[in-house]
Amino acid sequence: MAVYFQKREVVVPGQLLAEGRYRPSFGTYDEGGKIYSSLMGLAELKGNTVKVVALDGVYIPKEGDLVIGIIKLVAGNNWKVDIGGPYGASLHANNALRRPYSDDISEYMDMGDVISAEVSAFDRQSGPFLSMKGRGLEVLEGGMVLEVSPAKIPRIIGRRGSMINMINDHLRIDSVVGQNGRIWIKTSDVEKLRLAIKAFRMVEAQAHTSNLTDRINKMLAEEVAKLNSSEPSEEPSAEVETVDEEEFIEADTVSEPEISEAPESEPKSEAEPEVEVVEIEEPVEEESKPEASTDVEIESEDKSEKEEVNE
């Protein structure tokens, strides 16, 4: 009955994590009553469940995931869609089009088109099936697709979408974040596009560090100010919520009340106590329809959060 790791310690495969009545979870395995890590990652203890958060890895589909796919093939009434990772997906016309539709479904979507879709079924036998029935699931036109490591997507979204909303707010871009490590970005301004890419790359590179939201916020505020000197950066620095990394992990474990703060509050300093959860409730949906698809993302996160609280 003991735990052999520090909170958020980097562990390597085969490292003994705990023994006794702990429950092995993602990234761990049980052998002879002892729990070992099976991945390189950050070890976490949640209740009596031990898990390891992977630092890298490919995209493995999960039911309910929002993904960004590229159509590879039109086969009868199916589209074959590349969603990254080892498993190619298929999308049936019935799950994408309103009937009646034409026999030649390439009229609607053809090879090379980029779509946002939801994984509707996936198991070891048959392989992922997609659906485009839902809010914000559509053909994505006129943007670019940025590929990041799928393991870093939760950090890019942030807690309740804090990170992605902040980036969208600063740059006023349309973006859709797929769980498969693809980010679709649309903006008419090339400079803003560059900034967005820089921000996403920065999150990806520093995903395991803390206070990341603050730093991205600062960086973007400065760059936007530089970009547009006629429009000072006071509003972005004020409007953005600051969620610390530690809170990010902790906050989802508990049903502890979230402390709302006025939007005027300055970003918290490094020394802020770990237990405190700072979540600034603020309306984020002001964008038009593509924003809605990011919402789907956020909603699904919220959902899983609730499930956990119920446990």
Add this chain to the structure above:
Amino acid sequence: MSPEVKPDFLISPEGLRVDGRRPDELRPIELKVGVLKQANGSASIRQGKTYIIAGVYGPRELHPRHLTLNDRAYLRVTYRMATFSVPDRKRPAPSRREKEISMVIANALKPALFLEEYPKAVVDVHIIVIQADGGTRCAAINAASLALADAGIPMKSLVPAVAVGKADGTLLVDLGDEEDKYGQGDVPMAILPQTGEITLLQQDGFFTREELLEAMQMGINSCNYLHELQKDALKRVYVRNPEDGEDTFDDDLEADLGESEIMEDE
């Protein structure tokens, strides 16, 4: 390079080896993780003059399709020696020896991996020997297991490997090229340190029963030491100063805090 000559002795009168090592001493070992940008995971090893790079790609879709395994991922290991890795130019076509070593390495790594998590997919491990100076198959296993961990493939444990041999009647750990060529035998071995399972054990040359048992014990001790080096190398990738600016990270190996992903598993 001057033509090779057989050294006068492999063990000096003082009991030291040609390169001055003690019989149970490994060559200096340098392990690096994340050396390739394109690969999902990569590692390099320098062990004496041996230099090997391993890259892991996948899990990804398996081509050709007929190799697909329905209950687990296929582990495809390719061990190759560069044409310039040995004194005489190595002909670039895959040799019989390379094919065999590829298989041997795959068999040594397979027991450590949870391949059943990725049915129908393939995990490619490409190993290139840049410079060969003895002990390449063991060095290759060391590097490949690090590269697999770097790629995020779930595994029981890292796999350290070492060769034990005999020269001038003395048992030696981690044979160099000359000891390998002119010595009396060679026992490459790989273990899973956690359980002590042996995943690779080969032998050539002559050993008495007692010698073999002692050689294996020496090998296991060295493997345990190597395992510590491997763990350090892996952890080193992530222990950096988080405060230094945005552009100081020059590879894709950074960490993350998965939120949604993990919650589904609970």
